[in-house]
Amino acid sequence: MPFEPIEPKRLYRRIAEQIAALIDAGELPPGSRLPGERELAQRLAVSRPSLREALIALEIEGRVEVRGGSGVYVARPAPRGAVAEPEAAGPFEVLEARLLIEPDCAALAAARADAAGRARVAAAFDRLRADAEAGRFRVEADRGFHEAIAAATGNAMLERLVAELWRVQTAPLAARLSSLAVSAARRRDNLGEHAAIAAAVAAGDAAAAKAAMRRHLLAVRRARLATLGGGGGEGGV
Numbered sequence: 001m002p003f004e005p006i007e008p009k010r011l012y013r014r015i016a017e018q019i020a021a022l023i024d025a026g027e028l029p030p031g032s033r034l035p036g037e038r039e040l041a042q043r044l045a046v047s048r049p050s051l052r053e054a055l056i057a058l059e060i061e062g063r064v065e066v067r068g069g070s071g072v073y074v075a076r077p078a079p080r081g082a083v084a085e086p087e088a089a090g091p092f093e094v095l096e097a098r099l100l101i102e103p104d105c106a107a108l109a110a111a112r113a114d115a116a117g118r119a120r121v122a123a124a125f126d127r128l129r130a131d132a133e134a135g136r137f138r139v140e141a142d143r144g145f146h147e148a149i150a151a152a153t154g155n156a157m158l159e160r161l162v163a164e165l166w167r168v169q170t171a172p173l174a175a176r177l178s179s180l181a182v183s184a185a186r187r188r189d190n191l192g193e194h195a196a197i198a199a200a201v202a203a204g205d206a207a208a209a210k211a212a213m214r215r216h217l218l219a220v221r222r223a224r225l226a227t228l229g230g231g232g233g234e235g236g237v
Helices: 011-024 037-044 048-060 091-112 115-133 139-152 156-169 172-181 184-203 206-225
Strands: 064-067 071-074
Touching (some): 011 048, 048 064, 048 172, 048 206, 091 115, 091 156, 091 184, 091 206, 115 139, 139 156, 156 172
């Protein structure tokens, strides 16, 4: 018998497999509601972010149905074989990395950006605002704003890091979590948060830019942590 590579699995993937096994064993029949999030996290001895990632992965695979404000239900019928593409990192891991990197990027952008860099940030924000005024949201515009901030630092490595974080963030698992998390009210708040970042960069205020970016990303995290407790809609971060 030949040796086979052992594939490391992220925690959310292991949680998803345990829940899927219970579904397959009939412990969680089709149409049944899973235990509440707090109870389920305690029973599995895992964090709520990791549990959320697992539940969204199961939804992508068609194993469960997430109903905002109601809970998570086993799909009817529970299909087999469709496994969501594994991701290098879970959405909350990506967000944690963004919290470490992007606030300092905003500070550097405010301190270092030349006229072209500030113009790029302003133009990216104008696209976000135009979308909001038209009642729509495009992830591309949101991503473009954050990448414009990174580019304005003048540091090519930071620009590449932010681009990679956003590439992972728009993968299916993270995109679905985002779409569940963002309501119309959250989109309005999101625009205001971006406005504060843009204004601080334009003013060359590094401290204010860093603080504004951190507030924005913490608000994103709060919205995602509330995913299964309320409604959602199209949205980004």
